[in-house]
Amino acid sequence: MTRIRPLRILPGALMLLAGGCDDMSKQHKENPYASPRSAPANGVAGRVEYHDAPRPAPALTSALLRRGRSEYDAFCAPCHARTGLGDGMVVQRGFPAPRPLATAPTHNATPDQLYAIITAGQGVMYGFAQRIMPDDRWAIVAYLYALRRSQYAMLADMTPAQRATPP
Ligand code: HEC
Numbered sequence: 001m002t003r004i005r006p007l008r009i010l011p012g013a014l015m016l017l018a019g020g021c022d023d024m025s026k027q028h029k030e031n032p033y034a035s036p037r038s039a040p041a042n043g044v045a046g047r048v049e050y051h052d053a054p055r056p057a058p059a060l061t062s063a064l065l066r067r068g069r070s071e072y073d074a075f076c077a078p079c080h081a082r083t084g085l086g087d088g089m090v091v092q093r094g095f096p097a098p099r100p101l102a103t104a105p106t107h108n109a110t111p112d113q114l115y116a117i118i119t120a121g122q123g124v125m126y127g128f129a130q131r132i133m134p135d136d137r138w139a140i141v142a143y144l145y146a147l148r149r150s151q152y153a154m155l156a157d158m159t160p161a162q163r164a165t166p167p
Contacts, residue, residue, distance in 0.1 A: 054134075055134040055135065055138070057111055057115075057138045057141070058135055058138055058139075060142055064138070064139045064142050065139070065142055065143055065146055067136065067139040068136075068139035068140045068141070068142050068143025068144075068146070069143050069146075071132060071136045071139055071140050071143075072140050072143050072144070072147070075128060075131065075132060075140075076140065078090045079091050079095060079098060079125070080098055080101055083147075083151070084100060084101035084102055084144075084147050084148070084151070085100045085101075086098040086099055086100050086101070095124075096124050098125065101144060101147065101148065102147070102148040102151050102152055107148060111138075111141045111142075114141045114144055115137055115138060115141050118132065118137045118140060118141070119137060
């Protein structure tokens, strides 16, 4: 009976293994995070267009406010909640709670200051320069005023005609 002696075949097995490893290390690898090989649509290799050139605030219209509300509900409400109270879903899952927007230190901030917070973030809140276009950031700023007004409006803020008309 022929006995295969482990020690005889071991060196061969090791060589095979080593060979296999060698081949794998020579394989071509794709690194999805490497800088792009070809220039993107904006023509500048390795650069992403952030649409972040300063833009003046657009005129205040009800269309702008509606846009602001839908952008706020999509991007801000997850933390700040649709009410602005700061108990959105992400906060309920453990993210630090922001102060209620209507009474936070920035509640009487200028539009420029609010725009800057949305663009660059504040504290643990990340900025939205890469996610929200400038005009939409302005729309959110406008809506932040409307949101506060909706919670802290005084009767004196309404005209007699508005008071006479039920919502
Ligand atoms: C991931 C959660 C999160 C999202 C999304 C988020 N925020 Fe915030 N925001 C925070 C937190 C937390 C703070 C408090 C940050 C601090 O001061 O440390 C904050 C602070 C602020 C403040 C300053 C409030 C103050 O304390 O005076 C404003 C204004 C604000 N956010 C607006 C927005 C707007 C507008 C959006 C949407 C474009 C948005 N945030 C999206 C978490 C978030």
